[in-house]
Amino acid sequence: MDDAPVGPHRLWRMELPPLDFRRLFDAAPSLYLLLTPDLVIVAANDAFLRGTMTRREDIVGRPLFEVFPDVPERSAGAGLGSLRASLERVLKERVPDEVPMQRYDLPLPDGRLERRYWNIRNSPVLGPDGEVALVLHIAEDMTEVVRRREAEMEHDRRNEELRARAGKMAAEIYLRAQQVEDANRRLRQLNDELSASAQSEREALNALRRTQSILVQTEKLAALGQMVAGVAHEINNPLAFVTNNLAVAQRDFEAVASLLSLYRRADVDIADAQPELAAQIAAGAERIDLDYTLGNLGPLFARSRDGLKRIRQIVEDLRTFARLDESDLHEIDINPGIESTANIIRGRARKKNVEIVLALEPVPTIACYPGKVNQVVMNLLSNAIDASPASSQVRCRTAPGGDGGVVIEVVDSGTGIDPAIVDRIFDPFFTTKPQGEGTGLGLSISYGIVQDHGGSISVASTPGAGACFTVRLPPRPPAREPTSYERMP
Template sequence: MDELRLPIETRRRQGAHEARDQVRALHGRGPMDQIRKILSDMVGAERRLLDERLDRARSSDQRAIRLLSVLLLSFVGCLATFFAMIRQGQKRQIRYATELRKSREQFELAVRGSKDGLWDWDIESGTAYFSPRWKSMLGHEDREIEAHFREFESRLHPDDRERVLKTVEDYLEGLLPNYSVEFRMRTKDGHYRWILARGAALRDSSGRPFRMAGSHTDVTERKETETRLAAQNELLERAMKAERETNAALKRAQALMVQNEKMAGLGNMVAGVAHEINNPLAFITNNVAILQRDFDEICQLVRLYEAAGTVLAREAPELERQICSLRDRVEMPDTLASLPGLLTRTTEGLKRIRQIVNDLRLFARLDEGEVNEADLDAGIRSTATIIQGHAKGKDVALELELGHLPLVTCNAARVNQVVMNLLSNAIDACSPGGVVTVRTSAEDGQIRIDVLDDGHGINPAIRDRIFDPFFTTKPIGKGTGLGLSISYGIVQDHGGTIEVDSTPGEGSRFTVRLPFQPAVKRTREKLISA
């Protein structure tokens, strides 16, 4: 039996063929019973081995099938979820596409109604979309313009290019809250149209812009209308300015006529006063001169009578007593001592009166009714003499710093009137103890007259109006508002200028510049007519 077990074990280890060969080698052609027995045992052992293997395989396959089932169920669930998500996404895309289509249709209808052109610019790539209306606005067909930002940039007007690109840059950098700019763009035929561009940018989470879209509106008609309105407004402003200047000139002419009448009345008055004063003044002056001449002889005669007093006392004591009484009563020594001084002061007073009369005649220029060469320094001195009383009444000092001016061709009476007006205003502007200074000089073919005061100055708010007719800051009844206006007109008629420099609280300076000669014949005619 041990010999039979060996082939059986060998079959288990090496298989049926190797076991059969071994049995044949051991027994050769043994009896059939032994062979059947052996074969029966071998078949039984083989069957048991196969059953064991089947049992093990069946157990392993069940576990694999269960695992595969679980995995398959999980995969089916994921696949179902995936398809469900795809379906939901498709539904959302369909809904979004529908809403987007409606929005685009609404936007296109709105844009089509407003006749605006659309643009969409990809900032990173530079590509851009321009709507057909955007292109037709410039006279181009749809296919004639490339989809790139440079198409927009190249059509900007040279004068607008830098400004527009700077606006775009500032908006993209966040320096401007909105993008809205007007500029000109070149059309296909070479002309330019005015465009109003508006847009907005899309930015990423860091705030960097990556896309910008907007619209173009053709505002050429509005711009042309604005240009026409601006031209009409300019014409209207010019007309109004001319009307204002005409009214101002008319007011100055009226004021000058009024002043001329006053000056004519002043001239007549001065002529009458001069005539009435000069005649008795001449008699008084001559009489005082004779009195001064004869006074020394009278004094010599009185001294001789005094020397004969002893003889008179001896021969006529009563007469000598009366003479002594009268001499004491009239205080003969004091009278004789004071009379020369009285006569001298009388002579000086008469000279002063004569000077005042001459100054009045010089101020009014009674002997010079037309344009002549004149010494303006002399006219300023006479004007200062006349207004000196007004200055003293205001306790204002009047100082003259006159240069050596050449003779000036002018209407001297009118220039004196200008100086009088400026001095009067300067004195009125000063407080008690103030100082008014008049300076003259010659420079660059012109004479210059400066009238300075240390008064309250001129408010800057009214400085541009001080030469307007009838404008005054003085109380009612104290001023007519014509002085500076008339002065301005007189200086203009002489081809000169009058300027003012004033600091509130510190004083004012009025500067008059006049040419040595009238600039043109027309100016001379104006002066003569004035």
């Protein structure tokens, strides 16, 4: 050092404290060991003592492999064998040698072994003769690095495991999501099917209701028709003989009356011959007001004949109206049926002080079920009467239809129909009338009848000003399957 070159180096040499190689050796962070060529420990620095957990006085002066015997079971793997081989190489070849990551199992004071990893370098320290005088053994403790790397590897492994698990979970979730989606799809499908079947069930129910109402009504009508026909028939017989008898009675009474007036010419003679009898006759004649009675007889008979004629008309109307038993098509003029129907319902109209006015134009004959057409007119008239205020009119008009059929109109100036319900008035059981008054069947039955005829029924209404129902019937119904009406016995 003394012959260090002059110049800038002098400067730092001057300021450098005196070097103590012993202290430098001990302060070095690596593990230093100085060996003789026969591998006896000459010196060990503090780091070595700490790292090997030995004491200087226990190891210095002793052969290396005596202090650290090569016990194979203690040092698995290369053990001290590779250290020995390295030292031998250094001694022989006089060049530094490395043993990277040498693993040692160091005995702890309590007898346990602690695994440590060392990077080892052995360097020859040559003497003046060029021979190896000492061997410097340097060890870098790599245990922490190895542990860190192990920890990192473990961490990576865990991460990898987690990633793999996450991947698996994602796949599982995907699978489950798909299963859920499938289930949802099936559910939706089932739901659709369910609501479709619910819908068709509702439709079936409606159809059933309609059929039921038709059945009930048809049955009622058939029963009514039979009863009316029976009553009309029963009335007809007595009506015929009462009419006959009345004619006979009138003729006979007239004969007796003219005979009586002949007798009365003999009044004076009787008074002369038998005053008592004459007084009796005069008293009797006065008691019965003979003159008035004889004079009233003619009008009396006339009024009775009128009454009988009306009864005959009613019976006739009933029979015309009640042609319900006729399930065959008839080629008819509908006007007389409408007249009869109006006649029958007039009584009801009169109670409300409603007048039924007919305006029946000549119409072509059409093929129809006459009783059913009457039934439609009856339903329309009775609804019109129900809706009409007192002292108003219900008009029923017929006219030829453009297609060779007929048009029937029933017009009232009553309440009219709220637009909110106009779509529903043809539904079975739809009624705005109080319970017991309305069945809600009239229009739905009429709708069915008109449809069976291949016709149409429509309504125009101004709420508060009245309603007009229009029925159009074609010249004949379209050929088709018999409907429930016709199948009815």
